[in-house]
Amino acid sequence: MPLDEVLAKLDPAHIAELKKPQFIIRSQATFQDGMRRILNDVHVVDGGALLFDVEGQTWARFSHSNILVENEEGPAKDAFLAFQQACRECEAGIVTAPGDILLVNNRLALHGRATVGTDVGGESRWLLRAYGLHTDMLSETQRYSAPSFMLFP
DSSP: OBHHHHHHTSOHHHHHHHTSSOEEEEOOHHHHHHHHHHHSSOOEEEEEOSEEEETTEEEEOOOTTSEEESSSSSHHHHHHHHHHHHHHHHOOOOOOOTTOOOOOOTTTBOOOOOOOOSSTTTTOOOOOOOOOOOOTTOOGGGSOSSOTTOSOO
8 A cells, every 4th residue: 555645545634643643553563572582571652653754755654453542532543543444445455476576665655464375385475574774874883783684784
């Protein structure tokens, strides 16, 4: 779901609400064990925004199952529900075949996974998460000296 298509379906007042720091954003379940190991806790953003602007673009931080609205009634909840509905209206399937690679910018597109088909591989599916971060603004003290997760320096 391209974020620009989702946003085009929303009222500007809803977009403004989604940019306010009034949401509780929890980590994906697949990150929780690792977070407990390194932080002794699971990272939760209390008072986060679903939408935010970066260099003239609106970006999203969204997971349909890990976002809570601080106030269960009111404009934030209405905006959240409208966002979810707009996502459903913009949903389109992409079928991948063995050997395909699908890259998704999680800030500019929303995605999910359907049931694995019965073709080659049966119930198997391989997922590899990779992250690209712009780190030019970090100082040397903010960098890991030898990160085990990094493929290229």
